[in-house]
Amino acid sequence: MLPTFSYVRPDKLEQAVKHLETERAAIHAGGTDLLGCLRERIMDTRLLVSISGIKELSGIKEIAGGGLRIGALTTISAIAENKLVRDKYPGLARGAAEVASPQLRNQGTLGGNLCQKPRCWYYRGEFHCLRKGGNRCFALKGENQFHAIFGHDNICVFSHPSDTAPVLVALGADVHVLGPSGKRTIAVADLHVLPADDVLADTVLKQAEIITHITIPAPARHLYTSYRKVRARRSWDFALAGAALALVMDGPRVARAKVVLSGCAPVPWPSIAAEQVLTGRNLTPEIMAKAARAAVAAAKPLAGNEYKVAMCRGMLEEELQKAGQGGSR
C-alpha cells in the first residue's frame, strides 16, 4: 500500500526545484521505481514532485560536434528505438532495450534509470538494513546470490541495477543537473556513490537537484559499442552479469578500450584491468581471454555469488569475440 503523500506537477523546471526543497520531497518522473519504493516504504516521502509536465526534459537531439543530448525524461523505449542512438551508439540502444519489460521501458525514463534505488531484496523488503539507517547489511551474510562481487567492501553489497549507466560511463557521458544553486555537470562515471564513501547515498545529487539531460560525446571514428546482460530470466530481470563495451578500433587493434561491468558492483564498474589488457592490442583469442580473466581477477565474491566470477569472465569473453567479429562500428 502506498503511504499518504501530496503531489504537485509543475510545468516549469525552476518550480520543480523549488518544490523539491520541501522536506521529504521526491522526484516523480516515470514512477516505475518510485512507486515500488513507496509501496515498500523505503522512502518516507510526503511530497511527490512530478516532472512529467516539463516538456523541455524530453527528447533526443544531435549536438554540435556530433554527440547527443538526451532529455532526462526521455523514455527508455524511445532511446532503444531512436535512430540517432542506434546509429551512433548501438550499445546504448541495446542497453535500453535490455531494461526490465516493455511496459516498464515505455514508462521509465533515462534520468530515473540512472537514479534507481538499489535492488536488494533486503533493502526492498521489511529488513531494517544499513542503507535504511539500520546497523547491518543482511545480504552480507544472508542470501546474496544476486549481489556484488566488486566494490562492496563488505559494507553494503547490492549490485547496481541500471543497464543504461554502464553504457553511458563507457561512452564518457555527462549528466547535467539543475538545483537550488544553479547548474552543474557531472560525469556519469562520478554519479554513483560507493558504500565505502557513503552508505546512505545512491548518487552525488543533492536535495532538490534534478537531472535535466545527458550529453554523450561524438562517437570516435571506428567506435564499437555493445551491451550484454546475462540474467536469470529473459525479461523483467536485472543483470546477473553484464558489460558495456566502447572500443575505438584502429584496424584490428584496439586503440582505446572502455569496459564497464553491470550486475557486479554497487556502482557501474569500470574494469580498468580489462581495459589495460585490451588497449593497444589486437583482438586475438588470447587477448580476449586474458582481458576477461583480468576483469575478474580482483573479484571479492560472497558466499552465494561465486558463480558470478565465471559468468562475468565468460560473458566478457563472448562479448569480446563478438567485437572481434563485428569489427569497427
Next chain:
Amino acid sequence: MTSNDKIYYREGIPVPETPAAENSPDFWKKTTIVGKALPRVDAYDRVSGTALFPSDILLPNMIYGVILRSPHPHARVKRIDIAEAQKMQGVRAIITGESAEAKGITWQYRDQQVPLFDPHCRFEGEVVAAVAADTWYQASDAARAIKVDYEILAFVADYEKALDEGAARVQDKGNLLNEETYERGDIKKGLAQADLVLEETYHTPCELHTPLELHGCVANWERDRLTIWESSQGVYAVQAKIAQALALPLSKIRVKGHYMGGGFGSKLSPGKYTVICSLLAKKTGRPVKLLLSREETYLCVGNRPATTMRLKAGIKKDGTLTALEFECSGPSGAYPAGGAQLVDWLARDLYQCDHVRTSSKDVLINAGPARPFRAPGHPQGAWALEQMIDALAAEIGMDPVELRLKNIPLRSQARAENPPYTTTGLRQCLEEGAKEFKWQATLKEIRNHNRKEGHRKRGIGVGACLWIAGGGGPPSTVILKMYKDGSINLNMGASDIGTGTKTVMAQVAAEELGVNPQVIQIEHADTATTQFATPSGGSKTVPTEAPTVRNAAISLKRALLAMAAEDLEVAMEELEYVGDEIVWSKDRTKKIKVTDVSRLNRRGEVIGVGYRGPNPADKVVNPFAAHFCEVEVNTLTGEIEILRFLGVHDSGRVMNRLTFDNQVYGGIVMGIGLGLTECRQLDESQTGKLCNKNWHDYKLPTALDVPQAMTSLAVELDDPECNNTGAKGLGEPVTIPTAAALANALYMATGVRFTRAPISPMAVTRELSKKKKG
C-alpha cells in the same frame, strides 16, 4: 484412481453420494461437436470485461477489509493495542483474538484445530488482527497503526535442519509430522539382481502459488444469511468450511464462484481470510471486500513444498528395472499440509518394477503451510525418477526412450490387487512423441554439433509420467432444461477454473441434443442454485462432469421422446432423437421437430437430470504423458535457451482441441518455472523471512523464457470403460515430466547432471566451473 483412493482435493470436505445414474449411454463412436476446436463459450465475456470475477464485485455500501499479519516466522502475540487505529478515519471495525466476534472461532489446518487468531504465530504472514474501513487505503493504514508486542521465538526455516537436535520446535510435539513407508517385493533382492545400481540425491525448490487473481472474497449478510463471492475452485468446499467455522446451517451460506482468475490447487478451499471477511461484514453490517495483496499471497496461500529425494535404482543390462528405493522429505510448513504427499507415487507406480521401497517424511518449519499445487508431488517425483531413468539408460548404453518403453506397466502395481488401467497410453506417448520430435535424427545431429568447437551446446531430453487421479467419479448432478424454443439451460455446481469446463459441457450437451452450443446458457458454481460438486482440481472436472451432462441430456431426451410419442401417436420406444428432430424408426418420414412437440410448447420447458455413475470397478483410470524438449546452453554464461517443446498426452478423448492444447502449453510453461526459474527464498540463516515476495524477485517464466515452438500431440485412445465420454483428466499431467525432461536435455548439452532445481544460469555456471576444476 480407484474408488477407494484417498485424494487431496476432497480433503476436509464431506463428500455426499449421488443417486445411481440410470440409462448411462454407450461410449460415443463418433462425435460431431465434441472434440472440435470451438472457441470458449465465454471468450467474449472474458476479453470484453463483462465476465465478473470476485475481484470485480462492487456492492452498495461495500467497505474493505485488511488483515494484519505476523512479520515474524515464529512469535507469540503478547499484547495488541488498537486504540490509535480505532480512531482513524473511515475505520468501522477491528477484530483481534480478544474480540467477542472471534471468541471460540477456530480454523482447521487439516486435522489440527487452532484459534482463528492464534496468539502463537508459527509462520510469517499468520493472521493477527483485521480491520474494516470505508476504503482499502484507510483499512491498510489502520492495520499498520495497530501496535503489537511480540515475543519473538526461535525459528526453523531450513527443512533439512528441521529434525536436527536443537532445532526450534514449530509445534510442541516436534517437527516430524508424518512418516510413511511403502514396500513391495524385496528391495535387497531387487538390488542384488541388478547388473547396475545407481544412487543419487535430488532437490526441488519450494514453488509459491501466484495465480493472476488474488485470493479473497466479498461477504455480505442479509439478516442471518451470508453470501460469499470467492475466487475459488469449488463453491461447496467454501460453503462447508465456512459453515463449520461459523457454526451456520449450510442453507444459510451461499457461495458464488462463477469466474475466477486461477487457482492451481491454492483455491481448492477457502482461507482464514474468508472467515475474517465474513466476521467483519457481520460486525459492520456492511458488505466487505477482502482481497489479499500480492505480498500476502506469497506468504500464506500455499506452495509446492521443496523436496529432497534420494533414489537408488537397480537395472539389468537388458533394461529391466529390478529395484527402486526412494526416500523423500519435504516441509508442510507450520501446519500439516502434506509436505511430502504423493512425491513417491511415480517411483511406486510409473514403471514395471518388482522390488520397490519408498519412504516419505513430512516435516514442520516456520513458513506458510503448503497447499496442493498442480499435480501435488508428481513433478518432484518425476524430477528424480526421470533423471535416474536417463542416467541408467546412459550407463547401460540404451536409448532413454527405449528404456522407458521396456518398462511400461499395464497394471497399477502400487494399488492393492494390482488393478489394470482402463488404457495405458504411455507406450503411444513415447513412440508417437519420439517420431513427431524426430528423436533419433536430432540425436545424431546434436552429437555432431556438440563435437564441434564453440561454446553453445545442445541437448534433447525426454520425461514421462502418469497422474494418480484424473478419472473423476461421483458425486455429480447436472440439470438440463430445454425451453420451448429449443434453447437450453445447463445447471452444474462445478467451477470453470479457466480450463474451459463450461465450453466442454456445452459441447457435450450440444452433441446429444442437436443444438448449437451458442444456445446453451450455463449456470454454475453457486451453492444456492446448482447441485453439489467437488472442487475443480485433480484433473477430474471433465471426466466427472461431462458424463453427468451426457446423462442429463439422455434424461432430457427421454422426456422429449415421451412427449413426441403423443404427437406422432407411436410408441416412445420406436422413436429416435436425430439432430434437432424426433424420428419414427419404422418410417423415417414420420418425424417432428423438437420445438414443435406440443407438450413441450404447453409446458414451456422440460428438464433432464443426470447423475455421475461409478467408475469401472477394479480398474484404474489414469492419464499418461511424455514430454520432449531441445535446449541450447551457452557454456560461457550459463544461459539456457529452450528451442522447442513437445507435450504428448494420453487423456482419452480430446473434448475440445483448443482447450486441450492450451492446457498442454500452460502445463509446459509451469514446468519450465519449476525446472528453470522459480524458487521461494527464505532468509534461512538470519530472520527466517521471505526474501522474494513480488513478481520480480519470484521469477515466473516470461514469454521470452518459453519456446515459441511448443507442440501438443494427443494420443487419442478409445477408452469406453473410463466413462461414457471416454475423457480422462489432463490439467495436471501436462506439468509433471516437464522439468525432468529439461534436466535430461541439459545433461546431454553439458554433461552435468543437474540434480537441484531450478537450473538457473547461476547453477549452470556453478556446475560447469566445478566440472572444469574437476
